Amino acid sequence: MSNLIGGHQHRPAFSVIIDGKHYEFDQSHVTSLDILEKANKNPPDCYSVYKGLEGCDFELIRPDEVVDLREIGHEKFSIKAPVVFNYLVNEEPETTDLAQMTPLQIMQRAAIDPAKEYLVRLFPDKPELVLAWHLDTSFDMVCNGMKFVSRPWVDVADIEQFGKTCQKVPVARQYKVKIQNKYHLVDNPYLSVQQVILLGGKPDPTRWDVLKFLSNQADPVKLQPGDVIDLLQPCILHFVLQPKQQTEGRELRRQFALLPDDQEFLNQQGLPWETLLTPQGYCLLIEDFPIPKGYNVDKAKVALIIPPTYPASEIDMAYFYPVLALLSGRPIKALTEYMIGQQSFQRWSRHRGPGDWQPGVDNIATHLHLVKQWLLKEKNS
Numbered sequence: 001m002s003n004l005i006g007g008h009q010h011r012p013a014f015s016v017i018i019d020g021k022h023y024e025f026d027q028s029h030v031t032s033l034d035i036l037e038k039a040n041k042n043p044p045d046c047y048s049v050y051k052g053l054e055g056c057d058f059e060l061i062r063p064d065e066v067v068d069l070r071e072i073g074h075e076k077f078s079i080k081a082p083v084v085f086n087y088l089v090n091e092e093p094e095t096t097d098l099a100q101m102t103p104l105q106i107m108q109r110a111a112i113d114p115a116k117e118y119l120v121r122l123f124p125d126k127p128e129l130v131l132a133w134h135l136d137t138s139f140d141m142v143c144n145g146m147k148f149v150s151r152p153w154v155d156v157a158d159i160e161q162f163g164k165t166c167q168k169v170p171v172a173r174q175y176k177v178k179i180q181n182k183y184h185l186v187d188n189p190y191l192s193v194q195q196v197i198l199l200g201g202k203p204d205p206t207r208w209d210v211l212k213f214l215s216n217q218a219d220p221v222k223l224q225p226g227d228v229i230d231l232l233q234p235c236i237l238h239f240v241l242q243p244k245q246q247t248e249g250r251e252l253r254r255q256f257a258l259l260p261d262d263q264e265f266l267n268q269q270g271l272p273w274e275t276l277l278t279p280q281g282y283c284l285l286i287e288d289f290p291i292p293k294g295y296n297v298d299k300a301k302v303a304l305i306i307p308p309t310y311p312a313s314e315i316d317m318a319y320f321y322p323v324l325a326l327l328s329g330r331p332i333k334a335l336t337e338y339m340i341g342q343q344s345f346q347r348w349s350r351h352r353g354p355g356d357w358q359p360g361v362d363n364i365a366t367h368l369h370l371v372k373q374w375l376l377k378e379k380n381s
Contacts, residue, residue: 014069046143052076087146104135117150178238189231282306294379314357319345
């Protein structure tokens with residue numbers, strides 16, 4: 001009758017300590033699974049349970065072992081992280097006792113040649129993770145459920161070609177990327193802005209901005225110095241470097257928009273340029289335009305008047321500031337003073353022949369080439 005209280009049989013409770021916290025069991029015999037459930041450790045197969053022995057020692061409880069809580073010394077337990085990790089590679093089971101592994105270690109244990117294939121981790125509820133470029137970077141193992149697959153490398157992925165149609169860029173050993181109208185091969189699809197500037201041949205990244213051109217939008221994207229460029233992003237075409245928009249302490253003016261091809265060409269030259277709306281019309285100003293040897297200066301500001309109907313209509317003549325003179329003292333013919341804004345430019349009256357301008361072929365680039373020929377011809381005549 002002593003075990004009856006209020007008409008109900010009283011079952012003794014068995015007190016235990018699990019990692020310093022007190023718990024009670026109704027039953028006298030427990031397994032490691034019972035202990036993990038009591039301590040709310042899930043999933044239970046990710047943990048190992050140790051029972052206390054006399055003194056300070058602990059002993060691993062096997063999954064099929066039953067512990068009698070009535071025995072003295074079996075009231076203390078410790079739960080530890082798993083000592084064995086099970087995972088799948090290409091649907092084949094693998095096991096390790098390493099709490100951290102690198103992609104290279106996983107591939108080596110699965111007899112996968114990293115020269116031929118790369119590793120991908122699959123998740124049930126989020127996008128896959130490509131582990132192709134940091135083979136020696138370790139990550140934490142999970143006791144169960146990790147899945148990996150290997151896939152063959154593509155040798156070279158041409159970013160511009162995939163970008164033209166916004167196709168998905170494949171994982172590749174190398175990526176062919178266009179910077180400043182030149183192609184470069186890189187081993188990693190993640191580039192810093194500084195890396196792009198250096199690849200573009202500019203030794204001082206602080207003086208340059210990077211413009212990213214995409215096939216699905218008209219305007220380029222100006223990147224920030226700390227940005228990381230992901231070449232796997234769809235629709236990327238190429239990159240253009242542009243001088244920081246500062247000259248003599250002021251911002252460069254953009255009062256009308258040039259055609260995208262003209263903008264790209266001017267940016268590739270690495271010279272500051274501006275577009276102004278003046279009483280004379282649409283004016284393009286280019287700073288530090290190189291002048292051949294034999295003149296009084298080695299660089300000057302050159303201006304072009306852009307017709308409202310350009311490129312159907314031709315660009316004519318060229319305008320220089322300061323005025324140019326030959327060191328030989330020989331006068332230059334067909335020169336006129338011409339005001340643009342508040343500055344007096346020297347107008348060179350030089351013209352193409354009738355019908356020489358070809359819309360769709362000629363543009364700012366071809367006209368500036370012609371201007372350079374005028375300068376050389378005048379010096380050498």
